[in-house]
């Protein structure tokens with residue numbers, strides 16, 4: 494190899510390179526390739542473009558803590574990162590940000606992942622809607638997460654509500670100005686909303702300086718959300734699908750919850766065709782519709798199964814069959830907020 498240093502006089506050189514410099518170059522090449530081309534860093538889920546030039550993984554881990562004990566969220570996030578998840582969904586409400594932060598730190602320290610390969614998402618809670626409270630609320634989240642920025646910050650609900658169960662009347666357009674300030678300050682790379690309906694998005698888009706990058710809403714076979722998902726897709730707003738399993742989880746799978754359940758015959762038939770299970774079929778259904786599901790699990794084997802989806806896809810006919818489960822049934826509805834003027838459902 495002869496590329497430079499034509500005046501080298503070292504007798505132990507190979508061509509014009511010393512053995513030492515050859516080793517240094519080799520180590521440098523190995524280091525650069527490991528740092529830039531290690532596919533492991535990028536995880537298993539391909540990324541989807543956001544309307545602000547950023548991108549996010551097409552599947553993530555949910556971390557709400559209902560029924561979760563001790564440090565189970567931290568362990569789940571660590572298992573998830575090892576399994577190839579790069580998107581982690583948390584929220585001020587879940588009180589899981591500290592555990593997510595510890596897991597992220599551990600996985601960066603042990604060399605599994607770099608910060609820039611992860612996509613950490615958190616959400617503003619309903620009692621921090623006043624414009625001047627938004628930046629401090631995100632700063633508190635960043636303290637909990639022990640991170641200098643999040644990749645996406647969402648308004649959790651359009652409804653302002655306080656711990657003493659009284660409503661506030663802050664307009665979510667004012668809250669949005671606080672969100673825009675978070676992006677301007679570099680505390681959030683992207684900003685968006687959650688649980689916003691078409692009318693609220695329409696109003697937001699008419700006033701916003703920064704368009705929302707995403708809307709996180711419930712979508713699953715019982716609640717296909719065709720109108721809202723089309724509206725968002727047409728405007729470049731990514732839909733993040735929460736409660737993606739609908740009635741499938743044992744806790745929601747009671748005699749009152751509508752099909753499909755875990756052993757549903759149609760889902761089983763589709764699953765057998767691809768050598769997958771029914772949960773994987775439901776998650777793939779969402780991905781094939783261009784949505785980003787964020788299934789929650791603290792069970793290592795399920796965490797691994799739930800991302801083992803990128804070696805098959807459903808046919809349009811499979812998707813149409815699963816669409817037929819729709820009955821606009823919500824697993825998340827908050828009846829006590831129904832009288833709030835911005836309640837979205």
Ligand SMILES: NC(=O)c1ccc[n+]([C@@H]2O[C@H](COP(=O)([O-])OP(=O)(O)OC[C@H]3O[C@@H](n4cnc5c(N)ncnc54)[C@H](OP(=O)(O)O)[C@@H]3O)[C@@H](O)[C@H]2O)c1
Pocket residue numbers: 554555556557582583649687688709710734735736737738739741742743744772787788789790791792795796798799825
């Ligand atoms: N923006 C919002 O307003 C909002 C609202 C609700 C939820 N979210 C987010 O969305 C995430 C997901 O929603 P979710 O937690 O309500 O519902 P989900 O992800 O649809 O279901 C979670 C339940 O499914 C079980 N499960 C997971 N994988 C499974 C598998 N392969 N087989 C059988 N059971 C499985 C889990 O049990 P184990 O843990 O025992 O495995 C858990 O009980 C939340 O964690 C949260 O991050 C956002």
